[in-house]
Amino acid sequence: MNTKKRKTTLTIAGSDSSGGAGIQADIKTMQANGVYAMSAITALTAQNTTGVSGIFEVTPEFLGQQLDAVFTDIYPDAVKIGMVASAELVKMIAFKLKEYKAERIVVDPVMVSTSGSRLISEEAIQILKTELFPLASVLTPNIPEAEVLFGASIHSAEDMERAAQAISEEYHCAVLLKGGHQLNDANDLLYAEGKSRWFYGRRIDNPNTHGTGCTLSSAIASNLAKGYGLEEAVERAKEYISGALAAMLDLGAGSGPMDHGFDIGGKFTSQSDL
Ligand SMILES: Nc1ncnc2c1ncn2[C@@H]1O[C@H](COP(=O)(O)OP(=O)(O)OP(=O)(O)O)[C@@H](O)[C@H]1O
Numbered sequence: 137m138n139t140k141k142r143k144t145t146l147t148i149a150g151s152d153s154s155g156g157a158g159i160q161a162d163i164k165t166m167q168a169n170g171v172y173a174m175s176a177i178t179a180l181t182a183q184n185t186t187g188v189s190g191i192f193e194v195t196p197e198f199l200g201q202q203l204d205a206v207f208t209d210i211y212p213d214a215v216k217i218g219m220v221a222s223a224e225l226v227k228m229i230a231f232k233l234k235e236y237k238a239e240r241i242v243v244d245p246v247m248v249s250t251s252g253s254r255l256i257s258e259e260a261i262q263i264l265k266t267e268l269f270p271l272a273s274v275l276t277p278n279i280p281e282a283e284v285l286f287g288a289s290i291h292s293a294e295d296m297e298r299a300a301q302a303i304s305e306e307y308h309c310a311v312l313l314k315g316g317h318q319l320n321d322a323n324d325l326l327y328a329e330g331k332s333r334w335f336y337g338r339r340i341d342n343p344n345t346h347g348t349g350c351t352l353s354s355a356i357a358s359n360l361a362k363g364y365g366l367e368e369a370v371e372r373a374k375e376y377i378s379g380a381l382a383a384m385l386d387l388g389a390g391s392g393p394m395d396h397g398f399d400i401g402g403k404f405t406s407q408s409d410l
């Protein structure tokens with residue numbers, strides 16, 4: 137009998153019925169990056185490329201049950217956290233991650249969907265800061281989220297540097313400030329262990345950007361699970377998202393999903409470089 141092992145990842149996030157963001161984007165990304173994907177769902181959303189029409193949260197107890205089921209059996213090598221709408225759910229996640237001593241935690245502080253719907257309460261943002269950020273290996277805010285955390289607006293590369301450093305120092309974790317909301321380029325800034333590094337991206341002329349944030353954070357978690365250091369994990373994730381956007385999939389009436397099936401030559405799925 138020939139059996140094999142595989143590196144494992146867990147996404148703790150909301151479901152997107154249209155499959156472009158949330159749990160579905162995370163699982164597609166993890167699969168495409170060669171790791172085994174598991175999920176603990178915080179909420180169901182009724183959502184498509186044009187907007188979010190409903191949110192149905194699970195109870196904190198049921199989220200806890202999902203986390204117990206995963207951690208006591210197939211222990212994840214890395215964890216990605218996405219949409220968590222309420223303070224009680226955030227508290228449950230923090231409690232379980234500490235109980236199970238989870239490592240390699242990527243926190244995407246999802247606040248508003250690509251289509252403009254609010255996905256988190258004000259109270260939950262406060263609890264995220266105090267309970268979950270300190271457990272993170274890296275936080276991945278976009279520019280509007282970083283403005284909320286930094287408390288000032290961000291208009292330039294220098295503003296991004298100041299904000300990433302301030303957030304990193306305040307919450308004692310690395311920060312990847314994503315530049316997808318800039319007009320002319322798609323450069324992301326990593327601030328970790330007292331130094332910053334830019335990851336330059338060519339801006340791809342594709343209006344279908346539903347789930348870019350979920351995809352990037354899941355690709356980073358996959359790479360951390362595979363054993364890459366943070367900088368290399370981000371570099372490879374940036375390459376992955378650029379490829380998924382450049383594949384120019386066009387589905388739905390609004391901002392459509394990316395293409396996770398573009399991995400020509402198995403560069404991302406390969407386990408041989410581990
Ligand atoms: N048009 C684009 N061309 C190239 N890269 C892009 C483009 N849009 C976003 N990205 C990249 O996608 C990643 C996600 O960034 P973005 O700022 O869009 O996240 P987000 O706003 O959290 O995503 P979401 O829309 O899912 O909430 C970053 O690496 C960013 O540079």
Ligand SMILES: Cc1ncc(CO)c(N)n1
Pocket residue numbers: 149150151152157158159181183218219246248249250346347348349350
């Ligand atoms: C469920 C879910 N998580 C995250 C996002 C962010 O784009 C979204 N639109 N939906």
